[in-house]
Amino acid sequence: MTEEVHDIACTVCGCVCDDLRATVEAGRVTAMNSDCSLQQSWFARHNIAPPAEHALISGKPVQFDDAVKAAARILREAKHPLIYGLSRSSTPGQRAAVRLADTIGAVIDTTASTCHGNSIMALQTVGESTCSLGEVRNRCDLVIYWGANPAVSHPRHMERYSLEPKGQFVPEGRAGRKLIVFDIAETPTARMADDFVRIRPSSDFEVLWALRALVAGKPLDVAEVGDVPLDKLRQLADQMKACRSGVFFFGRGLSLGRNGHAGVEALLRLTTDLNAHTRFYARRMRIYGDVAGADSVLTWQTGYPFSVNLARGYPRYNPGEYSAEALLLRGEVDACLMVGSDGLHVLDPKARERLHEIPTIALDYPGAERIADADVQFTTAIYGLHRAGTAYRMDEVPIPLRAVVPSPLPSDDEVLDAILKAWRA
Ligand code: SF4
Incomplete structure (x- = not known):
């Protein structure tokens, strides 16, 4: 059966255009009515069949629960964990990331620290x-x-x-x-x-x-x-x-x-x-699709929009000191969880090198360019394609995201909440 789905929002850039239409056949998007070159190339890259194995440890497929336990162990053993990224996620994933950072006493930073x-x-x-x-x-x-x-x-x-x-x-x-x-x-x-x-x-x-x-x-x-x-x-x-x-x-x-x-x-x-x-x-002009949402969620949860240190049990904000790049360059983090590793290319090369020296966990969309060779990797469902959510346009107007097709992949918030549960166990 063929179905036309209307008013789909695109989260590729900060415009969050919400007038796209998709043709869905047998649970797969077969066409998207977009004449935007950025949207078309993103869609071609990400509209792929989900990988058979969506949880990896050291590059090898494992059961989801084992990957969750390995991620929780990395975060439990870390004294100065960092959670970074968030701009390609959505409000539920960003809230779950703040919840995790708050509980484990991590620094949480978004791609805003290398952008606006x-x-x-x-x-x-x-x-x-x-x-x-x-x-x-x-x-x-x-x-x-x-x-x-x-x-x-x-x-x-x-x-x-x-x-x-x-x-x-x-x-x-x-x-x-x-x-x-x-x-x-x-x-x-x-x-x-x-x-x-x-x-x-x-x-x-x-x-x-x-x-x-x-x-x-x-x-x-x-x-x-x-x-x-x-x-x-x-x-x-x-x-x-x-x-x-x-x-x-x-x-x-x-x-x-x-x-x-x-x-x-x-x-x-x-x-x-x-x-x-x-x-x-x-x-x-916000670049990444939901970087404005990441600012908003961090602000309403911690009082600050990015570069927030929760290690003392209360939020401290100091971009020069607590931005992901600065912390990595100074060697002041000993584990990193990335919600979307495709934003790492803008970090200083020495900061990226540091990521190869510490344990890392990465949540990425199917087809995403993985820069980090993470110890534990999860492939997650795409908000706005596989899962409902909210993205904030560059003017901070929240735009609802629809689940257009089903996906067996877990969402960012499901993975992050599972890691939090295992960390507490
Ligand atoms: S990439 Fe940006 S401009 Fe193009 S459709 Fe998506 S949100 Fe709109």
């Missing part, structure tokens, strides 16, 4: 003028991408939320909006812009601070800032003040690097300044 961790620290310092993607769609006639390339990283962002859709106060859609891109190189997104502003690498802070001065009407005694002529900056500041509603979407091009938090702080302060003249917002 700097942005989170900046907004904790100066706040943010923020909005939902629905507000952008309905209100914004000026869209600015800063250090972001959504044409590649979030292929449907402009189509669904920012540039093309017709909104309540932007009935003309694309014709009613201006697109400006600030970046250090001409990207595919920059080529779509009405105005591409190329800035010198590592000069974001200076350019943003100059824009703040110009928005405030202060004189600047320079000919250019970050390779952008002063007249051009003045024109951009005037354009920002004159729009009816504007939004900055900023990406890792702004937030990464040693001074990323300062660049993001400057952008957030500029957004606040602009609200004295018009309505303006700032939003992060």
